[in-house]
Amino acid sequence: MAVFEGDRLEEAEEILGRYPEGRERSAIMPLLYLAQSVEGHVSRDGLKEIAGLLSLTTAEVEAVASFYSMYRLRSTGTHVVSVCTNLACMLRGAGEVYEAAHQAAGMRHGQELSDDELITLHEEECLGVCDFAPVAQVNFANHDNVTPERMRELIAELRDGSVPEPSRGGPAISSFKSASRVLAGLKEAPAS
Amino acid sequence: MNATFERRLTRDWDDPGVIGIDGYCAKGGYEALKNALNMEPAAIIDTVKASGLRGRGGAGFPTGMKWSFVPTNTGKPTYVTVNFDESEPGTCNNRELVERDPHRLLEGTAIAALAIGCRTAFIYVRGEYLAQGVILEEAIGEAYGAGFFGRGIAGSDVDLDIVLHRGAGAYICGEETALLSSLEGFRGQPRLRPPFPAVEGLYASPTVINNVETLMSVPDIVVRGPEWYREMGTEKSPGTKLFTISGKVERPGNYELPLGTPLRVLLEDVAGGVLDGRSLKAWTPGGSSTPLLTAEHIDTPLDYESVAAAGSLLGTGAVMVLDESDCVVDAAQRMTRFYAHESCGKCTPCREGTWWAERVLGRIADGYGKAEDIPVMADMGKHIMFRAFCALADGAASVIDSSLKHFREEFEEHVRLGRCPLREEHVEVASAV
Numbered sequence: 001m002a003v004f005e006g007d008r009l010e011e012a013e014e015i016l017g018r019y020p021e022g023r024e025r026s027a028i029m030p031l032l033y034l035a036q037s038v039e040g041h042v043s044r045d046g047l048k049e050i051a052g053l054l055s056l057t058t059a060e061v062e063a064v065a066s067f068y069s070m071y072r073l074r075s076t077g078t079h080v081v082s083v084c085t086n087l088a089c090m091l092r093g094a095g096e097v098y099e100a101a102h103q104a105a106g107m108r109h110g111q112e113l114s115d116d117e118l119i120t121l122h123e124e125e126c127l128g129v130c131d132f133a134p135v136a137q138v139n140f141a142n143h144d145n146v147t148p149e150r151m152r153e154l155i156a157e158l159r160d161g162s163v164p165e166p167s168r169g170g171p172a173i174s175s176f177k178s179a180s181r182v183l184a185g186l187k188e189a190p191a192s
Numbered sequence: 193m194n195a196t197f198e199r200r201l202t203r204d205w206d207d208p209g210v211i212g213i214d215g216y217c218a219k220g221g222y223e224a225l226k227n228a229l230n231m232e233p234a235a236i237i238d239t240v241k242a243s244g245l246r247g248r249g250g251a252g253f254p255t256g257m258k259w260s261f262v263p264t265n266t267g268k269p270t271y272v273t274v275n276f277d278e279s280e281p282g283t284c285n286n287r288e289l290v291e292r293d294p295h296r297l298l299e300g301t302a303i304a305a306l307a308i309g310c311r312t313a314f315i316y317v318r319g320e321y322l323a324q325g326v327i328l329e330e331a332i333g334e335a336y337g338a339g340f341f342g343r344g345i346a347g348s349d350v351d352l353d354i355v356l357h358r359g360a361g362a363y364i365c366g367e368e369t370a371l372l373s374s375l376e377g378f379r380g381q382p383r384l385r386p387p388f389p390a391v392e393g394l395y396a397s398p399t400v401i402n403n404v405e406t407l408m409s410v411p412d413i414v415v416r417g418p419e420w421y422r423e424m425g426t427e428k429s430p431g432t433k434l435f436t437i438s439g440k441v442e443r444p445g446n447y448e449l450p451l452g453t454p455l456r457v458l459l460e461d462v463a464g465g466v467l468d469g470r471s472l473k474a475w476t477p478g479g480s481s482t483p484l485l486t487a488e489h490i491d492t493p494l495d496y497e498s499v500a501a502a503g504s505l506l507g508t509g510a511v512m513v514l515d516e517s518d519c520v521v522d523a524a525q526r527m528t529r530f531y532a533h534e535s536c537g538k539c540t541p542c543r544e545g546t547w548w549a550e551r552v553l554g555r556i557a558d559g560y561g562k563a564e565d566i567p568v569m570a571d572m573g574k575h576i577m578f579r580a581f582c583a584l585a586d587g588a589a590s591v592i593d594s595s596l597k598h599f600r601e602e603f604e605e606h607v608r609l610g611r612c613p614l615r616e617e618h619v620e621v622a623s624a625v
Contacts, residue, residue: 023395029374030357030358033360068359086281088439088444091440125363125533125534126280128318130284130438130510131438132444140320141322183360
C-alpha cells in the first residue's frame, strides 16, 4: 500500500503548490511530515514516494530527513514525550523531571521507545518556553512548570488512553501522527 | 511588570482580542501597511533607517541598512523571510509576541515586502512551536480574507503572498544561510558569505531575513515616525526590547524594557530578584551563545554597546540566571552538550571541537578531571572561535572561554577534590540517565 494515496496524495499536491513554480523541492519538509502522519515515522517507502513526487533520488530525501530530529526514521511511539533539559530548565529541576519520565515510562538505560510502543521519550534541547521552566511537550503540545510528580501523572494519563490537556496554546494533540499532520500545515484528525 | 514607560511591543498584551483581526484592526492594526502602500519603497527604508532599529535576532545589524542592500533591478524576484526559528537557549520572546499579537508580525512582514518589492514572503517557524504555527496559520487566513494579502492588497495594485514553513528541530536553522538552505529543501547547513543573502539568498535571489521582534517593531515606526521611536533606548541602541529572564529568578518571563536598562532593574525590580533570596553568581545577557557575566556586572546597561564593553553580547536579550548554589562547570557542560548536539557537522573545528569539549567538561564535572584538562579547555576555544562558517562555533567557544575566565578556580576545585565543591558528596551529573 502506498504512503500517499487518495486524500493523502491530494494533500501532497496541495503542499507542492504552496511554493513558487520550479521551487517544489521546498516542499520536502512538509511532505516528510505528511508521510510521518500516515505511518507514525518516516519509512523507506515514504522516502521513496517523496523522491518520486520531487524527481529526486531517495538518498537526497533521506539526507534531508536524517538531518532534522523531528523526523523519526525508526519505529516511534503513539505519543512522543519531549523533556527539555537545557540550562534554563536544568536550573529549575529538569534533570529530575527527565528521570521521572524515564522511570514512569519503564525505560531501560538508552531505551527511547517503551516496550508497549506507546511512548517515545526524547530529551530535548531548549523548547523556547524558558519562562515556564521546566517544560515538556506531549506530541508537541506544551506542559509548563512540570514537576516529577506531574510528569508521572502525564505518563499515567497516556497509559490510561487519554491525552493530557496542555497548559497553553490550544487543545491536546491526540498522537504523534496527528502532530505530524498539523506540522505538515494540515488540519488535525483526518478520516482514516 | 511595573512599567514606568509607554509599552510598545507589549502594549496590547492585556487584550486577547487583538489575536483576531477585528480586534487588531480596532486598535489601529494594518494602518501602517496602508500608510506604507502610499510611500515609495525608498521612503519606507529611509524611515526605518532613521529610527535606528537594529535586528533583534542577536547580531544587532541596522534593519533599514539591511533592506537598502537589496538590489531591485536584477530581474529576479526578491524575498522577505521571517526568522521565527527562535532556538537560542533561554530565549522565548518571539514565541510570546506571536501568541499574543500575531497580526503585528504579518503587518511588519508586509511592510518589509513593500520596501524591497517582494511578492512572496516566507515565515520559517521552528517545528516545536506547533501551537504558534497554528496561531499564525489562522492569522494568515484572516489577513487574506480581509484583503491584506493576496491580489491587490488593501485596494492597491500590489500582490503579496505569505507562506508558512515549519522547521523540524535544528537550532542551526536560526543561522540565516542555514535557514535558507532548509527552506529550499536541503539539510540546514550554512553557506559561505559573500554572497550575502541580500544579493543571493533564497533561490539565489535577493532576500531580507529578519527576526520576529524586529519586524513587529516596524508598523509603529511607520505610523509614529523615527523620532518617536528614538525617544526610548540609547543613541546607538534606540527603542525597547523584549528581554527573557529565566533560571533562578522569582518571576521568570518576557519583559519589555527600553534598551539601556541595567540588569539590576530587570532582575531585581521587574523579575523579583534571585530565587529564594539567594545571590547572583552568573548570567547570560543574550542566550547561551553570549559569554557569561558575573554579579560584578549587575549594573551593566542592557544595550548592544554596554554589554559588549562588559565583555559579552546582547544577543537575543535572554538572561539566564545562576545563583550561588549553581555549579558553573555543570552549566558549561550542559551548554556545550547542546552545541555538540546541534553542530551541523559541516566544519571540523565545530563538529570535532564541541564533541571533545563535551566529554572533557563532562569528566571535570563528574570529578574525574585531570589537571591538564583545564589548560586544554582554555586552549580549545582558540581552535573553535572564528574557525567555522557560522557563529554556532563561536557561541560554543564563548561558553567555555567565559566560564573559565570568571570561574577558573571552580574548575580547579573539581579536579582537586574529585567532586563538585558545591556538593557534599560525589555525584555524577554529566552521565546520561
